[in-house]
Amino acid sequence: MAQGLGVAVIGAGMAGKAHAAAYRVAPTLFDPVLPPIRLVSIGDANPQFGDVAARRFGYERTDACWQAIAESDDIDVVSVVVANRLHLEIVEGLLAAGKHVLCEKPLADTLASARAMADLAAGASGLARVGFTYRRTPGIAYLKELLDTGVLGRVLHVSGRYWTDYGASPQAPMSWRYQGGPGSGALADVGSHLSYVAEFLAGDLQSVSGGRLSTVIGSRPLPLAAVMGHDHVAVSDEHADVENDDYAAFSATFAGGVGAFEVSRVAAGHANSLIVEVFCENGAATFDQRRPAEIGLFLNEGPTARNGYRQVLLGPEHPYLASGLAMDAVGVGFGQNDAFAYQARAFLEEVAGVDPTAALPPCATFAEGVHNMEILAAVSESALHHGKVVSL
Amino acid sequence: MAQGLGVAVIGAGMAGKAHAAAYRVAPTLFDPVLPPIRLVSIGDANPQFGDVAARRFGYERTDACWQAIAESDDIDVVSVVVANRLHLEIVEGLLAAGKHVLCEKPLADTLASARAMADLAAGASGLARVGFTYRRTPGIAYLKELLDTGVLGRVLHVSGRYWTDYGASPQAPMSWRYQGGPGSGALADVGSHLSYVAEFLAGDLQSVSGGRLSTVIGSRPLPLAAVMGHDHVAVSDEHADVENDDYAAFSATFAGGVGAFEVSRVAAGHANSLIVEVFCENGAATFDQRRPAEIGLFLNEGPTARNGYRQVLLGPEHPYLASGLAMDAVGVGFGQNDAFAYQARAFLEEVAGVDPTAALPPCATFAEGVHNMEILAAVSESALHHGKVVSL
């Protein structure tokens, strides 16, 4: 570590590139300077993808297998950004080699694998953290601050929705996304983020009920070409049945309130809309991912005739933005790439053992990653049993 | 009826006044002129209330009991706008006397009473209708038109919320609203409207599940003076327990889609926010009572880069507004008093047996009123049985 912490990213897809860029930006955030880091390797089974990403983001090399990274003495810190079903094997290898690991969410493809990973983490010398980036979203973070400091008072109820539209067209071609068991559809895809945010704000989730998993577009045309991401390729006249959930709903009891939640992959007009409303004793607050640079805030104070929801534009007095980016004036804007950079910074600070930047809470542990998967499993169980209450 | 249909309103509270004003305005809506009507009586147990309303809205007299109205030969049409527990007795008397009855929703205080009223209606010579005014809201009506004409395509899922805040402050004094059995709180209060609108849009509701009834503010201070409406009178140090639901949630299966719904009386900042989103195969549409003069509309057409939710301002090309009010240009605005007038017009047209105005669907029957109460009863039953599915 004489030359600084060596960093690698496994996976050169879009999220992998976000991790790769984030490590490059992380040292420039906030004033206290991090210990030096070296951008060493981007691993990808497709050497061309890895090579392009390495050159673009300034990494020294690319590796074609994760084992090469696990074995490298010049690498200390590794982001794992590959298919969920590969997480267990790779993370096990990296932790065994003493690396510090930041694994993308969800922690694994099955709850059993996730629990195995948490066990490994408990015994590992390196740190094991999971990447829930929504705690790095300034609006969500400010809602939490308003709750933690008592401005809003006790939480009464929470309402959340995560609408996406990648499957909204009945002509969107069949793909692996539409196959799998109950809960492997919209619930797994975006319910993970929504339940994470709900619990981040409202405290420990104790039980769910009213689980509902619905397939509302029963079959989809077979594609005539390979489907990359959410692309709408040409389709054939043949159809196959959709196996998992287009839509899911559930309600929940938290430490200090209740709430109801919906997710969808067939919500026309919504690319990526996480929406959350928190109702409390002293007021209420809302966040809508479509307008990420603001929150809605209502406070029970002053004359009723003049009161109403406020559009609070996020700026240098709000979490992450204060002294975070180079330019930090009001209205300066921010994005998910910045959120990944904040995450990388928090991880590097914890790895380096430096005093954490006050504004920057640490990354979630593997235990938290398991817990998040348990919530989704409970929703599926409730749905399979016609809405019954499932405790966590 | 030589001098026209005689009209009476029983109840001179706020909603009663809305009915009284509506009969006065109804003949002026749309071009075909109604048969003549006479504004005869406003009944109220408090003669002073009845007298003021009669003078203000131009009714000939006031009556201090409903029996006097039932016995009057010069009255043909009666709106019943009194406490729900009085509906059965009064409607029974009016129907027995051959009157045409427009009863405010919900139809009764208990499902048994509502069913008895529907039986009476089936055997009565006069019409028996229930006042669901939301079908008279131009935005809701336009959503239905978009669905009925196929513009939006098949419904996939529906999401609805009805937020109110009259109990949002823990200092709001104890009153009858906070007393009663499960489902008699927020669910009865505003869930009736929300479930009506959902079914109006998405078709027959077949089952509910995941019912949840939550009391999130457990006790309230006793008032030191009589509580009128939602007034926040001075309170004592003593508290009493809240018995019924501050918040309710459920999900539902409709003829052609699914959905999830929430209602609250403790949602800070929301006086009266009915919000509904309909997601369909060809697009999606939303209505928000806070901005009643517009809907949100997304259509799956044209280049993605230019697409997005449209703010459609309601005007003369939309239901009710076209040739309805005297001034009917775009941006002319409208309100719930107008909705009551449309309702009175539809009721009078049906009573008079004239060709109905095309734009004006008839009022809901008592059978529909019973069905709406059955939905809420099913939600309460689901809640009592930990979220189970309850078929209708």
Next chain:
Amino acid sequence: MAQGLGVAVIGAGMAGKAHAAAYRVAPTLFDPVLPPIRLVSIGDANPQFGDVAARRFGYERTDACWQAIAESDDIDVVSVVVANRLHLEIVEGLLAAGKHVLCEKPLADTLASARAMADLAAGASGLARVGFTYRRTPGIAYLKELLDTGVLGRVLHVSGRYWTDYGASPQAPMSWRYQGGPGSGALADVGSHLSYVAEFLAGDLQSVSGGRLSTVIGSRPLPLAAVMGHDHVAVSDEHADVENDDYAAFSATFAGGVGAFEVSRVAAGHANSLIVEVFCENGAATFDQRRPAEIGLFLNEGPTARNGYRQVLLGPEHPYLASGLAMDAVGVGFGQNDAFAYQARAFLEEVAGVDPTAALPPCATFAEGVHNMEILAAVSESALHHGKVVSL
């Protein structure tokens, strides 16, 4: 007047019908009951139009010429709602006959005629008032209340726009609207409302400068059929030149602030958008006709991090809505037909000499009508002299 004030409306077009309906509703607004009124006559040169309106709104008869109304002993109060160029002759006749006159804005087609009318009004026994309905718009009225009560502090600057789109398409056919001298286009059409609202809020307008009148669509196709209102009839290949202003801009100095204003008839997507922003020492407020049931309000108070523009939903604590309509709860909504009713009520109260309803300021005088036309004339003069300052 034994049987009550006799009311007539001259003109049975859309605005005439709004006046006709308004007199019918006026007595029902607010609690103190008006002296009795009789709805006597609707005058229109087209007897069929007059007849339909009389039957629809419950007037006793129709008259085919204004002289018949002037000569009727049973008529005390007359609204004049016809082409501007006819105002002088009709109002002169009505005032000579001792009637009370409510004349639609603008007061006349020329400043000279308007001044002559103001002279006639000064010597008349009857009241002469002009119908600026925007002071009856609850949002505008609340902005004024916030200014008058000192909540917002001294006005610094005002910004206003009135966008309409009836000429937005280059294919909108040539009509009389596109003919006439400088300032007879968009400026006369909607600038009248905008300047009225600006002065209502910011106090006496002292001078204008930077007048600009622009014809941005130089020619329009000739219609192949008569153009009614803003209809887009079939057009020929032949075009004629547009003579007057599609767009106008000016800035102004008020008693206590400055401001800039724009109007357009070619603003795509805006049917009827009057938008005004008032910036003051203690905060700021905005009104947008597209969302008439709310205002935007910013107050310089409390922590900056929590502050922002509030969406204040108008309800029973705001002007006109408090105890005005039958149903007056929050979120009940309202429209321009209601504004006409408030105006009719204020006029009838002044005619009857009763104590005015506190919430209901009197109608504007003819002198105010002249002043409003002088402002627009000053804008045109500034435009003709390349933007120079013109004092009022």
Next chain:
Amino acid sequence: MAQGLGVAVIGAGMAGKAHAAAYRVAPTLFDPVLPPIRLVSIGDANPQFGDVAARRFGYERTDACWQAIAESDDIDVVSVVVANRLHLEIVEGLLAAGKHVLCEKPLADTLASARAMADLAAGASGLARVGFTYRRTPGIAYLKELLDTGVLGRVLHVSGRYWTDYGASPQAPMSWRYQGGPGSGALADVGSHLSYVAEFLAGDLQSVSGGRLSTVIGSRPLPLAAVMGHDHVAVSDEHADVENDDYAAFSATFAGGVGAFEVSRVAAGHANSLIVEVFCENGAATFDQRRPAEIGLFLNEGPTARNGYRQVLLGPEHPYLASGLAMDAVGVGFGQNDAFAYQARAFLEEVAGVDPTAALPPCATFAEGVHNMEILAAVSESALHHGKVVSL
């Protein structure tokens, strides 16, 4: 240049840090990889500021005077981000030394200095560019694309406002911002951006008229401590007169349309709101800096009843976002730091002589910087001559 282009930034304030960070990120944007660059020096008269910034953003050293940078053989590219009055001297020195210069806007403190700089640029071997970052704002860039590709048709009129509130409180202390000649206040501060954006969209500005410069808060309290930025330090009872414009307005004629514009530094509730509306023959579009991740779009197509302004969320199909940032999905967000990175990238591409990235137009020339200052000078001249037309 064997080891890559050497980069320096002169000025370590907030904007200087944005430039410093931007050079670090620039190579990672878009797929084609830039020639190598070296981050060499951050210059600042305050060595501590320079040192912190150099360490934070990974520059090799700091220099305490610009001459050291001009003389360094290892520096090829220099951003100048210091007080406007220093631009001429420093840029002259850098160009004489053969450096490529990116100078922050406005080009200089006086028009004469700006013209001198343009003359120097014309004879220099290095590139001379000025940093108008608003062309890097995805929403503004998409408006331009909609205009350039004919989707919106010919521009009819443009409306723009730039509201800021740093002087909104009458208690904001006196500072250098409130001193200087006509036009040196709000007009110079934010009018530069607004007029740049207007011309970027509507084409060459040919003349202005109706210039208005208003001081609406006449005096301000003297500060009791040094004022940094817009800080509200403690103030004394003594006041001094404000010398320059709190508010400015003007209208303009462009190559193909007209428009009106306002700027303010006393607009309560607006930290930094650049708002622009473009009205065209086929539709209209709007941008509002408060919601930077979307534009408003109206297109004259399809049935009127379903039409309205669309909220187009910016994503990978829109300028700069497509393949720009590491993560480039819809709803990923972005900010002004990203805009600086795009600008740095465009400048480096031009310096390196590589094929420019298609999505990335070059930076503005010094001639454009002079022209922008001439527009503001014309507004001031119009204001001094009571609103007269001033041609450019």
